[in-house]
Amino acid sequence: MTQINKNKDAITWETFSEGLWVNNPVFVMLLGMCPVLAVTNSAINALAMGLATMFVLLASTILVSLLSDFIPKQVRIATYIIIIATFVTIIDYVIQAISLDLYNALGAFIQLIVANCMILGRAEAFSSKNKPLKSIVNALGMGIGFTFALLCLGVVREVLGAGAIFGIDLFGENFQPWVVMILPPGGFLVLGGWLLLFDWIKQRQAKDEEQEGRANVA
Amino acid sequence: MSPDSLTFIFINTILANNFVLAMFLGLCPFLGVSGKLNTAIPMGLATMFVMLVSSLSAYGVNLVLVALDIEFLRLISYIAIIASSVQLVEMTLKKYSPTLFRSLGIYLPLITTNCAILGVALFQTFKEYDFGQSLVYASGAGIGFTLAIALMAGLREKLELSTMPSVTQGAALSLMLGGILSLSFMGFAGLGG
Numbered sequence: 001m002t003q004i005n006k007n008k009d010a011i012t013w014e015t016f017s018e019g020l021w022v023n024n025p026v027f028v029m030l031l032g033m034c035p036v037l038a039v040t041n042s043a044i045n046a047l048a049m050g051l052a053t054m055f056v057l058l059a060s061t062i063l064v065s066l067l068s069d070f071i072p073k074q075v076r077i078a079t080y081i082i083i084i085a086t087f088v089t090i091i092d093y094v095i096q097a098i099s100l101d102l103y104n105a106l107g108a109f110i111q112l113i114v115a116n117c118m119i120l121g122r123a124e125a126f127s128s129k130n131k132p133l134k135s136i137v138n139a140l141g142m143g144i145g146f147t148f149a150l151l152c153l154g155v156v157r158e159v160l161g162a163g164a165i166f167g168i169d170l171f172g173e174n175f176q177p178w179v180v181m182i183l184p185p186g187g188f189l190v191l192g193g194w195l196l197l198f199d200w201i202k203q204r205q206a207k208d209e210e211q212e213g214r215a216n217v218a
Numbered sequence: 219m220s221p222d223s224l225t226f227i228f229i230n231t232i233l234a235n236n237f238v239l240a241m242f243l244g245l246c247p248f249l250g251v252s253g254k255l256n257t258a259i260p261m262g263l264a265t266m267f268v269m270l271v272s273s274l275s276a277y278g279v280n281l282v283l284v285a286l287d288i289e290f291l292r293l294i295s296y297i298a299i300i301a302s303s304v305q306l307v308e309m310t311l312k313k314y315s316p317t318l319f320r321s322l323g324i325y326l327p328l329i330t331t332n333c334a335i336l337g338v339a340l341f342q343t344f345k346e347y348d349f350g351q352s353l354v355y356a357s358g359a360g361i362g363f364t365l366a367i368a369l370m371a372g373l374r375e376k377l378e379l380s381t382m383p384s385v386t387q388g389a390a391l392s393l394m395l396g397g398i399l400s401l402s403f404m405g406f407a408g409l410g411g
Contacts, residue, residue, distance in 0.1 A: 030249060030389055034333045038242035078301050081330065085294040092293070108340050111293055115333035117246050184240050185404065188397030195390035203384065 011134050019142030025118045026149035026191075027198055032118035036150060037187035039109050043166050046154025048102055050147025052091050052110060057119050057146075059087045061139035065127040080123040081114070088113045118146065156190050157181050224354045227347075231358030233406040237334045238366040239399055244334030248367055249392050257321050258371035259364065264307055264326070266360025269335050271303040272296075273356035276339035277349060296339045297330075304330045334363055369399060 014022075025031045035053065040046040060083050071079050092110050096103045103110070113119070122142060127135040158164055161181030163171045180186050220226065237243045244265070251261045279295050308326055311319045319326070329335065338359045342352045373395055382391065 031246070033245035033249065034242050037245065077327065077330070078298070081297050081301060082294055085297045089290060089293050093290075108337065108344065111340055112243070112333045112336060114293060114297055115331045115336045117328060117331045120331050180401070183404065184242065185397045185400040187242065188393050188400055192390050192393035192397060195388075195393060196386065199386075199388065199390055 011137050015134055015137050016141040018138065019140075019145035020148070021145070024145045024149060025142055026146060027195065029118075029121075031121055032116040032146065034112065035109050035116060036153065037184075037191060039106055040150055040153040040157055040187060040190075041161065041182040042105075042158045043151065043154040045102075045105055046150040047147065048095070049106060049109065050143075050150040052095065052106075053113055053116060053119070053146055054140075054143030055091055056084060056087045056113050056116075057122060057139050057143045058136065059090075060084045060119060060123060061127045061135045062132060064123045065130060065132040065135040068128040071128075076128065077120070077124070080120055080128075084119055084123070085114050118142070152194060153187070153190050156194075157186055160190075161186060222351065224350065227351055228354050228358045231355055232362040232365065233403065234408065236362045236366055236403050236406075237337065237359045238363055239396070239403040241337070243337040244332045244363055246328065247332060248363075248370060248396070249389065251322070252367050252370040252374055252392070255368065255371045255375055257318075258367045260318055261322060262360075262364030262367045264311070264322070265329055265332060265335065265363055266357070268300065268303050268307055268329055268332075269338050269356045269360045269363075270353075271306070272300045272335055273338050273342060273352055275299045275303070277342065277352045280343050292343070296336060300335050300339070301330050334359065366399070370395060373399075 019025060023029055026033070026036050032053070035049050039049045060080070063083050064080055067079075067083075088111060091113070095106070095110055122139060126138055130138070155165060158166075159170065160178045161183075163169065163175040163177050181190065231237070235241060238245065238248050247261055247265065252258050276296050276299055279299060280292065283289050283292055283295065304327065307329070308319075311322075311326070338356050342355050345355075347355055370392070374392065377391070377395075386394075
């Protein structure tokens, strides 16, 4: 963590942790919103979607960073998209083979991972400019950050909207589910709520730091 | 009205199953380009055009794929179609309206990764629509997208002028607005059915 190295290719803690918090793809960069909102109506769907996206992100990162020297600049976006589409096709068939229930619950959104701008954004902004190993570490962080964000939404929506978590009943029979939370509007509202919370925390931190700074000067 | 009739598909995709507000497709431009009404509407129209072109080509390509029994290539070929139609729109805009081209900025090439467009192509294949139905489905989805993004931009323009708590500025506010819009669009559920 305290590794001080001016070398551009050095893999530091920041390479990994960037995606977890500072530049969390969902909460900070607002990328890949469609699956974030569409499949997070239960925690298990959210987890599966997060892992599938992470697989595609990792695999395409490896290929993009290895091939980046050979891909002509003009057709790079098209090439990246085709690489991503290949891995999505693989994961699509894999999920179908593992669990048909899950496949039906996620529906077309597995195939729509292709259009997740987070993955293309990473390929364009990071993997094409960095060494494979560094890109993989970064992609791993991003993938975990993405899965974490999906879980944040999935858990809240399932608890409020169905009174359960990972399918396990929490409140007993008397619970009146807040159905709107598992319907489309709930997705917008819950994510909005999370963002409000994070913005509020950030403002508090900034204010505290400012006061500390003033106290030090005085 | 039967669920396969053209009127049903059209009204259903615009209102009851609006691509943005009920199916969560195409959220990136919905949140990103909805700041001003006069960029939001061209963005909606450009997306609609790409949707129509790619939906029709996807219909044709799917016939070939099914005939050759290579359906596992569907995703890759659809995305290639979409990328090339976006390129077409980009070149046209750059030539005829450089101002608009600049104001849409990064979001223009990002139409490629607009899941609403891939969504149209995929869903019409899953639902096994014929040529006419696909055409109506794609135009309904495009109009629905334009409607949603224009509504959002109008609301955000009004909010610019009002005083808000400092925490709610930015993305959180847009999402809350989206939630309320989505709630109101739920009122259309069952319409035409």
